[in-house]
Amino acid sequence: MTHNVLVVDDEPKLCDLLSSALSQNDIRVFTAGNGLEALAVLEQEDIDLVISDWRMPGMDGPQLLAEVKLRFPQLPVIVMTAYSTVKNAVQSMRNGAFDYIAKPFDIDELDITVNKALQFRDILRDNARMRAELDEHQQIDSLVGDSPTFRRVLQAVDSVRESNATILLTGESGTGKEMVARAIHKHGNRADMPFVAVNCAAIPEGLLESEMFGHRKGAFTGAVSDRVGRFLQADKGTLFLDEIGDMPLALQAKILRALQERIIEPVGDPRERKVDVRVIAATNKNLLQAVADKEFREDLYYRLNVFPIPLPALRERVEDIAPLARHFAHTLGATAGKRIDGFSPAALQAMLNYPWPGNIRELQNCVERATIVATGNEIEETDLPAYLFESAAPRDNAGALPGIAPGLPKDLDAALAEVEKAYILAALQESNGVQAAAAQLIGISERSFWYRLKKLAIHVDKIIR
Structure with a gap:
């Protein structure tokens, strides 16, 4: 097998x-x-190994090593130096x-050192190939559910996963947007690169630009060293911008330029x-409304909304509650050193009613708590947190909850926020x-x-006065 080696x-x-x-x-x-x-050669050629001098004009060996490990993390580098000291070698x-x-x-x-490095590179390539072959025969196992609404999400994920299109995930908080992104x-096609x-x-807000694009030492007060931003950390991979x-x-505006031109400029x-x-x-906000309110750039919205995937709320996919709960119980039980086989019928019904x-x-938080307190291999109704029963009410055949007015809310997000706020305020009162x-x-x-x-602008000090 022919290998490509870059000598610098x-x-x-x-x-x-x-x-x-x-x-x-x-x-x-x-x-x-x-x-x-x-770096120009590495951008154009499929290199298996870099052999670099330690001292060079312009970008020297240590600087090149840092860039290679950032951009091509699996590419081995051999450093050569005429100034052979323990300090340089260890560093x-x-x-x-x-x-x-x-x-x-x-x-x-x-020859011996180069052969070892190339063998290491071959092992990494073989592992990557085997993972790719395995993934081709697996479903998207991290996404659990078979309801009609969630099947549409799975179909969208399968359609777009091999492309490089920008994706916008929308849905309420907690609907699994980061899980879908991962x-x-x-x-x-970027699975071997960073997420x-x-x-x-x-x-x-004052640190967000530096966090995204990085900064140079001395660019502002507190910038005591160079920092690599998230865009460069994700180079060749995926950057997930939540909220x-x-x-x-x-x-x-700077994010828009990065998306359009694929160019960033670190601070300083x-x-x-x-x-x-x-x-x-990803966002839980209505971005079109934010555009209308001049709170979000219209050009950035359309740049992000190339392939939108709306995620349904859990109440819109009730059929998935049981398989999701079992999935969490199995994985969280294993983490806690317990074997959880499932839920009792009463426990499962309580979760379906909530x-x-x-x-x-x-x-997930509910199941994690139940897994901790469960004494047997099955989660019982008494293992579930009390708030499930205080707020739960049986669903009628239409899926509505008794006690809720039949009229639809004019602003669903606002109505849900009020429900969420009520729970939190009650919990704060209960816990002093x-x-x-x-x-x-x-x-x-x-x-x-x-x-x-x-998010809800709740001030704890005002509640406990």
Whole structure:
């Protein structure tokens, strides 16, 4: 099998020497005089191994190593140096180099090191191929459900997973938007590359640009070192922009440029950087309404909405509650060292009766809690959190809940937010304002509870006065 090796050195004679020596071993050799030239070759050719000098003008060996590990994380790099010190060698290995050789070097020693690196590269390729072959014969196992509404989601995922189209996932909080994004990445043509998730609502506005695009040391107060942004972290892979509707308008223009031109500019760095990123965005907001309210750019909306996938609320796919609950019980039980075979009929009926305003996330938290307290191999009705029974009411044949007015709400999102707010306020009153205890009462994580407080503008200090 022929391998492609890139030799990077600012001494042409050494490049010629290495080319001659390596070519005898069924190796095709490419050369570059510095780090920037090397990156250009890597963008154009399928390289199996990089052999780079330590000291070069412009971009030196350590800088090139950092860029290679960022852009091509599975590509082995051998560092060579005439300044062979333990410090340099240890530093290069810590930074991800496969090995190092010292100049002047013995050709036989070089052959041994190169062969080991190429064997390592072949193993990685074989593993990737076997994973791809296995995935072709598997369903999208992370997405559970067979209701008609969810089957449409699965069909959409299957249609778009092999493309590079930008995807917009919409749906209420907790409907599994990140799970769908990860499934698209896992079963798509970028599965071996990074999947990077960013919650646009969880990062302070002043830090969001640096988080997305990175920054140079000294670009602003507190920038004590260079930082690689999420776009570059996701290069060749997938960038998941969750809660995109909460992104500030000022940053939306820069995101639009990154999507249109595939170019970013780190904060404090005049150099533009090319990126190859597949973007999946998600929101629980009505972006068209946000566009009408001048809170979201219309051009960015259409750039994101190339392939929209709406995710149904759990109450719209009641048939999937039981299989989802069993899936969570099996996986969470295994994590907790328990064997959970299923649910008693009474426990299952209680879950079917509950409206699940928090959707799949709330169901998962509920099952996790029940798994912890369960004493047998089956989750009983008494293992479920009390709030399921306080709010539950049997569904009639039409799927509606008794006690709710037959008229449809004019604003469903607002109505659901009021229900969610009522639960949280009741939990805070019950726990005397202790957020951790309130979160436990309604079966969600503390982080999720804090996020909902922020989203619903609930001020705990005012509640407990």
